[in-house]
Amino acid sequence: MHTTEELQELAQRHVWGHFSQLAPTNPAEIAVIERGEGAYVWDSNGKEYLDGLAGLFTVQAGHGRTMIAEAMAEQASQLAYFPLWTYTHPMGIELSARLAELAPDHMNRVFFTTGGAEAVEAAWKLARQYHRLHGEPGRYKAIARNVAYHGTTMGALALTGVEAIRSTFEPLTPGAIHVENTNRYRCAFCAAGPECTLQCADDIERAILREGPETVAAVFLEPVQNAGGCFTPPPGYFERVREICDEYGVLLVSDEVICAFGRLGTMFGCERVGSKPDLITMAKGLTSGYSPLGGVMVSDRVAEPFLGEGEMFLHGVTFGGHPVSCAAALANLDIFAAEDLTGRVMEHEAAFRGALDTLADLPMVGDIRGMGYFYGIELVKNRDTRESFTEEEGERLLRGLLSPRLFEAGLICRADDRGDPVIQLSPPLVAGPEEFDRIATSIRTALVESMEELSS
Ligand SMILES: Cc1ncc(COP(=O)(O)O)c(C=O)c1O
Known part of the structure; x- marks a missing residue:
């Protein structure tokens, strides 16, 4: 085993930290x-x-939490890996059923990924294929909010509204549109007024009409927007968003990579803020980080056209729903229940x-x-x-x-x-x-x- 100084020296030479400067610093500060x-x-x-x-x-x-570690060790000894790709495995089944129980009533299916950006990518693709199955192949665009962070892969980055981390990689996946967020402190519409006028929600409608409703597949919104500093939704925001989505046939995705699993005091963040999404993206707290896992909760309505004979969602990743990660998630959810x-x-x-x-x-x-x-x-x-x-x-x-x-x-x-x-x-x-x-x-x-x- 290396000493701390040796580890710091090795880190300086070999580790490429995420969103971290590579320029040498004093290794003792690592x-x-x-x-x-x-x-x-x-x-x-x-x-x-x-x-x-x-x-x-x-x-x-x-x-x-040794209980989670033990559940993972037990699963790794029994069956370390098998895909949810053609086959299934008990942990993947148990976890899907548990999540369906915990999620809002109209959501009963889970598509697993390995993390948040992959969940966002999967949700966007799922929305696009859903519309295609409904005879609307022109619906490919997705709306997200200014300054919101949805991940760094090319599709998720296109949805991310942080210019500083986007511009280097342009052109990104086409079809991402950005609208106002719910920053009440600096809202261009009503920060100076006594109360929110919900123009931030109406901005979604404006974007749909500008782009043409027949081209828009989905809207991605976090229950509370992380980047920019925890922008909470004003009263009535998600009700208005739901109306807009219903009026123009657009799916609502609740990006809960941060806000699910108790972060806002409820199992899913949408419950806390009165949002009724068609899809929920999740990751992070699903396993409390003990092993990588993400996923998309899908409503019965969105799953329905995929149930037809010969249909399938044309998407998959090798480690989505990894048995050891599913075991970690189940043990994690046991802790949520017990405590x-x-x-x-x-x-x-x-x-x-x-x-x-x-x-x-x-x-x-x-x-x-x-x-x-x-x-x-x-x-x-x-x-x-x-x-x-x-x-x-x-x-x-x-x-x-x-x-x-x-x-x-x-x-x-x-x-x-x-x-x-x-x-x-x-x-x-x-x-x-x-x-x-x-x-x-x-x-x-x-x-x-x-x-x-x-x-x-
Ligand atoms: C709301 C949201 N969506 C997506 C992601 C991307 O998740 P990951 O880093 O697991 O790819 C994050 C990451 O912080 C996030 O906060």
Whole structure:
């Protein structure tokens, strides 16, 4: 086994981190996370961190769950691999049936993938083939929202509305259209008004009419939009979206790669926000990250034309519904049931919000928004005018000042600039008041020190 210094040297030479700069840094600054327990992880030097991001919005049941590890080991010994491709296997069947039980009543089928972007790709293709089977082959476009993140493969990236990570790879998959998101704090239509006018929802209708309804297959919306900093839907938003989708024959996809499995306090995020989707994409929390797995929940209506003699969804991936991952998901869902993790989030969400609200007196804190165990804190230069930081200032604040301080304080969270600068929080669902206090204290210290540094 290598020492920490050796691991850091090797990482410097051989690891190509995702969305990470390759330029050499001081190897001693590379964090090698080695072990986890509950809401905490430890690096190879033994330093403790509160995992305020659940890995990457993923480790719902917390770290160190031997019950999930044992279920995986047992499955690997019995049948490590077989595809859900021509054949089935017990774990894939058990998990599909369990998910059908947990999902909204009209959703009874699951198409498994290995992760979130693959789920989004599968949902888009499924929507396109569904329309073709209905005699509408011209419906190939998909609508998503500005700044929303849906993954990095070419189709999912086309749906992703973050210009900075798209433009390098253009041309992307054709047919992705972007509309307004639900950023109430900066809404071009009604931020200054007393209440939301739902023009953000109407923007979807405008896009459908502009493109031609006969060309639009689906709309992809997260229950709470992650990128940009936890944009919650205004009251009535998803009801209006459903009306629009029904009127123009467009399928509604709830991208719940983050928002499913208790993140918002319900098993599926759509339940919490009153959305009635035709498809749900999921990944991350499905296994709490113990093994890669994603999937698409499909409504009976969308599955129906595929039930015809000789029909099939023309799509597959080798590891979709991997037996070991399905075993991990089943054990994970057993933990959800035994510990009522969704109920726990509902019970504690006000305390989480309350802890974050203690930061509202800091001049740099513009907005605190989210729900469940999923919050964003938007940082501003001037709270009265809501003036944001320039790109350069934001970069210095997030990467130069805040991130190292939060890390030093032992808090893992995300300082994000895919929209305006925000701090993102999404702790494991086992976190409670002690962790909320630690999150608030660490952020306060880091913000106060960063403000002093910025103004000096
Ligand atoms: C809403 C949403 N969709 C899709 C994805 C892509 O998932 P993956 O990274 O597993 O491909 C993500 C990843 O964070 C996401 O947040």
